[in-house]
Amino acid sequence: MSEVSADVKLAGWDGGTSPLRASYGKLFMWFFLISDALTFSGFLSAYGFFRHRYSGEWPVPSTVFHHFPFLEGHHLPLLYVGLMTFILIMSSVTMVLAVEAGHRNNKRQVLVWMFATIIGGLMFVGSQAWEWSNFIKGSEDGAILYENHIYNFEVDHVTHHSNKEIVVYKQEVLSKEASAIVIAGGEPIHGANLHHNEYGHIAFADFFFFITGFHGFHVFSGVCINITIFIMAFKGVMERRGHYEMIEKVGLYWHFVDLVWVFVFTFFYLL
Structure with missing residues (x-):
């Protein structure tokens, strides 16, 4: 019996090393993302409840979000938000390429793909600001x-x-x-704010500002983090450490932000 117990102890994790062969930084990033996922789940669940409760007064997204820059007067339902989604997904692709370059300790490609990810994030945040301005301005x-x-x-x-x-x-x-x-x-x-909403029930505007704003804050925070990591990589900090694990950590966060937007896009614009 004692030999079996010893074997089990040797086969298991008895401290001193990172469990699951993951660094503590990665583990705590996963803990944060799980808690953040629960937060977004609560927001979207509340949105679904209100939409069902006031379905008769709820706006039809294709009649609300049909604007496009420099194409005033054209009715283009959801085309602009579709472009925003494409930009964010492509920034997730460039982040994957940055992580892969980090595995190869290729500083130049890490900088190239991180820069592309930053540009994609800034484009998304700017596009969201433009969409907000049109929603507030109204028809x-x-x-x-x-x-x-x-x-x-x-x-x-x-x-x-x-x-x-x-x-x-x-x-x-x-x-x-x-x-x-x-x-x-x-x-x-005209338009929508926290007091009235020309498109329908006021709760739609409340949820729109809160949930898309909360997600936009995540994207903006991710851009700031990406810029910090880009500067660190440019100065050779990660080369001196001998690894680019920080790219992986921020990559987890960026992919999470991308995944959350898929749900926000589905709930607000497609359903």
């Missing part, structure tokens, strides 16, 4: 706030021009007489 026609309900103008989906004499509530077109009452007694609103 040219706006909407009518009447008795705590949002009424949108009827839109011809062929020409994408609105009839400002007829309004729609919960996707139902009101009569011309009812529309006249709403327009005369209501308050014109």
Whole structure:
């Protein structure tokens, strides 16, 4: 029995070395990512609950996010956010290449791919800021706030021009007489903020700002970390250490940010 116990002890982990052959830095990065994943899961679950509860007043994403830089007047549903997603995914690819170059101790390629990852992250954050500005600004026609309900103008989906004499509530077109009452007694609103939302229920704007902003903060933080690691690699800090493990650690974080965006994109823009 004692021999078996000794064998088990020798085969297991008895301290003194990193478990699972992973450094403590990697393990704690995984702990952080798991806790962060639970946070995002809670936010998205709450979003799903509210969307189900107020489904009749919830905006249709393709009618909200249809703008594109320098193409004003064109109705391009979700094209810009699709481009944002592509940029972030490609930055994840460049991060993989940076990690692979680090395994080969190739300083030059590490710098090249880290720089590309930083550019991709900055492009995504800038694109998100542009999208926020359009969401806050709203459409040219706006909407009518009447008795705590949002009424949108009827839109011809062929020409994408609105009839400002007829309004729609919960996707139902009101009569011309009812529309006249709403327009005369209501308050014109444009865009979305924490107080009103021309596109539909106010909770949509609240969740949009909070969740995409929280994710955007993660991306911005990742860009700052990437810049720090880039400078360290440029100065030869990792060469002197004999390894590029820091690239792997920040790579785990960057891939997590990319994966979270896939869920945010699905919940907010596709469903």
